[in-house]
Amino acid sequence: MIRxxxxxxxxxxxxxxLVLDTAEEMAGLTEGRSVKKLPALRGRTVVNLFFExxxxxxxxxxxxxxxLSADVVNFSAKGSSLSKGESLKDTALTLExxxxxxxxxxxxxSGAPYRLATSGWINANVLNAGDGTHEHPTQALxxxxxxxxxxxxxxxxxxxxxxxxxxxxxxxxxxxxLATLGARVTLVAPPTLLPMGVEQWPCTxxxxxxxxxxxxxxxxxxxxxxxxMHDAYFPSAREYSRRYGLDARRxxxxxxxxxxxxxxxxxxxxxxTADVADSDRSVIVEQVTNGVYVRMAVLYLMLAxxxxxxxxxxxxxxxxxxxxxxxxxxxxxxxxxxxxxDPSAQEETT
Amino acid sequence: xxxxxxxxxxxxxGDDVARAxxxxxxxxxxxxxxxxxxxxLGIPKRGVPLARRLAERITAVEGVEVPxxxxxxxxxxxxxxxxxxxxxxxxxxxxxxxxxxxVVLVDDVLFSGRTIRAALTALDDIGRPRTVRLVVLVxxxxxxLPIRADHVGKxxxxxxxxxxxxxxxxxxxxxxxxxxxxxxxxxxEAAP
Numbered sequence: 192m193i194r195x196x197x198x199x200x201x202x203x204x205x206x207x208x209l210v211l212d213t214a215e216e217m218a219g220l221t222e223g224r225s226v227k228k229l230p231a232l233r234g235r236t237v238v239n240l241f242f243e244x245x246x247x248x249x250x251x252x253x254x255x256x257x258x259l260s261a262d263v264v265n266f267s268a269k270g271s272s273l274s275k276g277e278s279l280k281d282t283a284l285t286l287e288x289x290x291x292x293x294x295x296x297x298x299x300x301s302g303a304p305y306r307l308a309t310s311g312w313i314n315a316n317v318l319n320a321g322d323g324t325h326e327h328p329t330q331a332l333x334x335x336x337x338x339x340x341x342x343x344x345x346x347x348x349x350x351x352x353x354x355x356x357x358x359x360x361x362x363x364x365x366x367x368x369l370a371t372l373g374a375r376v377t378l379v380a381p382p383t384l385l386p387m388g389v390e391q392w393p394c395t396x397x398x399x400x401x402x403x404x405x406x407x408x409x410x411x412x413x414x415x416x417x418x419x420m421h422d423a424y425f426p427s428a429r430e431y432s433r434r435y436g437l438d439a440r441r442x443x444x445x446x447x448x449x450x451x452x453x454x455x456x457x458x459x460x461x462x463x464t465a466d467v468a469d470s471d472r473s474v475i476v477e478q479v480t481n482g483v484y485v486r487m488a489v490l491y492l493m494l495a496x497x498x499x500x501x502x503x504x505x506x507x508x509x510x511x512x513x514x515x516x517x518x519x520x521x522x523x524x525x526x527x528x529x530x531x532x533d534p535s536a537q538e539e540t541t
Numbered sequence: 542x543x544x545x546x547x548x549x550x551x552x553x554x555g556d557d558v559a560r561a562x563x564x565x566x567x568x569x570x571x572x573x574x575x576x577x578x579x580x581x582l583g584i585p586k587r588g589v590p591l592a593r594r595l596a597e598r599i600t601a602v603e604g605v606e607v608p609x610x611x612x613x614x615x616x617x618x619x620x621x622x623x624x625x626x627x628x629x630x631x632x633x634x635x636x637x638x639x640x641x642x643x644v645v646l647v648d649d650v651l652f653s654g655r656t657i658r659a660a661l662t663a664l665d666d667i668g669r670p671r672t673v674r675l676v677v678l679v680x681x682x683x684x685x686l687p688i689r690a691d692h693v694g695k696x697x698x699x700x701x702x703x704x705x706x707x708x709x710x711x712x713x714x715x716x717x718x719x720x721x722x723x724x725x726x727x728x729x730e731a732a733p
Contacts, residue, residue: 192626209628216613216629226666231616495616496626 192492195308195317199328199368207335207371213488214336214481221258221484229487231495232261238291240282241267241320242298247455247479248320248330252295255486261494264291279303283312291315293494301325301360316493324358324386330454331364333485334411335372337478341450342408346373351403352394353379353435354413354462357386357424361454362413366394377403379435383424400435404444411452412437412463428461438464450474549706553695553718558678558709561694562591565676566598568692572674573643576603580642580670582612584660585630587649590711591678595647608635612646612667614659632663639668649707651677654688679718681705 192209193201202210221227237256239249249265256263266282268274279298286294294315296304301323308317321327335345342348350369356362356378369376370393377395378385389396397403404410415431425431432438437451445451451463451473459465468475553561570576576599583592589611596607613630615621646660657675664673678694683701697720699705704721708714 213629216631220616220629220632224667228666229616230662231621491616491629492626494626495621497622497624 192496194493195304195319196328196489196493197304197308197317197319198326199331199364199371202328202368202371204371204373207332207368210332210485210488210492211336211339213492214332214484217484217487217491218481221487227258228260229258230260231491232256232259235261235292235494236290237261237263237293237295237490237494238286238289238315239263239265239267239320240286240294240296241265242296242303243268243321245297245321247482248297248327249295251479251482252318252320252329252486252490255483256293256490258483259487259490259495261293261490264289279306280310280312283307283310286315287313293318293490295320297321299323318489318493321360323360324363325360326364327360327454328364328368329482329486329489330361331368332489333478333482334361334365334452334454335368336485337452337474337481338374338409338450340477340481341448341474345369347375348408349375349377349406350409350411351377351379351400351407352411352413353400353437355384355415355424356380356389356413357384358416359413363392365411366392370394377407379403381425381431381435400437400441401444404441405446407445407449409450409452410437410445411454412457413454414456415458415462417458432461436462436464437467439466442467442470445472452478454478549704549719549721551717552697552720553679555710555716558694558716558718561678562594563598565692565694566595566602569595569645569674569676570599570602572691576600576605576607578642578671579607579645580635580637580639581607581609581645581647582634582639582660582664583609584646584648584656585611585613587707587709587712588647590709591649591676592645592647595645595676608637610635612660612663614656614663617659617662619655619659634667639664639670641669641671643672643674644670645674645676647676649678649709650705651675651680651688651690651693652683652705654684654686657688658686678707679705 193206220229239252241249253263292315294313295318296307297320302325304317304319304322307313319326319328339345352362352365366376377397379397379400382398385396451467453463453475455475457463457468459468467473573579581592581596583589593609596609599607610633611631613632615627615629644664648656661673674691676692677690680690680693680696681699697705702723704723706719706721708717710716
């Protein structure tokens with residue numbers, strides 16, 4: 192399994208399938224149980240580092256980590272040192288000093304999780320919970336999980352993704368993951384809301400929603416991010432919803448077993464009408480439930496085993512070679528303290 | 542793995558396995574004074590088909606359906622942190638649950654006892670059985686914890702370097718128990 196989850200592009204088909212299969216077991220282990228708690232991450236610390244507001248993703252990660260018995264610490268931008276201008280590096284060093292094992296990070300800048308993972312500031316496993324307009328891997332995994340539960344194996348299935356691909360990190364992560372899993376993806380959006388270079392993504396692009404719907408096994412509606420756009424990408428909200436919104440008329444064009452997804456939060460009446468969002472083929476609420484299972488799976492696979500510690504040791508020694516001796520002295524001490532702490536934690540459980 | 546088992550000796554053949562299961566089914570029923578309130582749970586992988594076969598035999602003897610399921614102890618193992626994270630196997634608890642039932646845990650090989658310890662802890666999170674009993678096809682000794690089986694298909698005294706491998710038709714295409722002898726770390730030792 193990979194050490195950091197930064198992009199769905201890093202996941203091989205086997206990795207992705209392992210995550211989805213593990214999520215299935217997590218669902219089986221918690222659904223309908225009176226004790227929704229598993230011991231796999233006992234003694235591990237997971238930090239939710241949220242530079243951008245997010246209720247559902249943070250709550251979902253928090254719940255997932257807690258169900259696996261990890262200790263969870265929430266850092267959010269508001270009301271913390273993050274809003275006082277602390278740099279990413281200093282925040283990272285603080286987390287390292289506190290002994291974080293996993294850091295779930297959301298940041299408005301694309302690439303911030305990558306920086307955190309590769310800078311050598313921290314030894315923790317980094318999980319990208321959305322970075323700028325780049326990626327949101329666990330959202331794509333939970334979408335794939337939801338699709339798989341309804342459609343079976345995804346190879347050869349056709350998924351249509353509609354909406355703001357330019358600002359939406361969900362679209363990129365989904366396209367990459369679905370392509371890895373062998374599904375066919377069509378993006379539908381106004382030309383102004385497609386990013387440069389989209390023609391090199393492993394998908395096809397269309398501007399005509401009505402034409403692609405009859406052939407779709409699933410439709411994923413993306414949120415029109417009003418806060419990100421300054422009304423220049425399309426003439427009016429009304430025109431957008433007429434051309435790219437999913438209403439009852441378009442819904443009727445879908446195959447009988449096709450499902451509708453939305454990563455939330457929805458703008459009812461904009462990209463999706465209320466009757467479609469509430470129909471029995473809309474799996475939007477289920478996506479939220481599945482998000483917890485998928486995040487449990489990812490946290491378990493990345494943090495529960497020993498590969499984690501092994502990789503850390505490697506990185507530690509790499510850093511020892513690279514880093515200057517002077518400023519690393521203090522860290523060495525801290526490190527050895529942690530080295531001593533780790534085995535004792537193991538003894539406790541054996 | 543296959544190289545390690547280059548010259549394994551067959552200690553139980555398919556008929557022996559079948560007879561051992563039939564005998565243990567009778568023992569379970571006798572001990573429980575019938576088949577009421579029994580729940581048979583197999584420990585993946587090979588405990589699961591063994592559990593199903595045991596339940597079928599109990600049904601054949603007593604004429605009642607016996608709930609069968611699976612319990613995966615992976616997340617409760619004491620060596621979880623010593624190795625890379627492992628894929629989870631299915632856990633499947635029959636609809637009636639385990640509260641106030643007699644749970645019969647079934648595994649293929651009893652070795653250190655650590656898997657059973659983990660399964661007992663896993664059971665804690667599912668409910669509170671009235672009794673838990675343990676059925677194993679092979680007891681190879683070398684216990685590291687105070688755990689013993691209630692019903693044993695075959696006691697096979699082994700040395701630590703030996704390997705015991707159970708083959709079942711559902712997974713391996715044939716029923717047999719093989720005793721191999723190698724110095725290398727093997728599957729049986731890797732997952733005691």
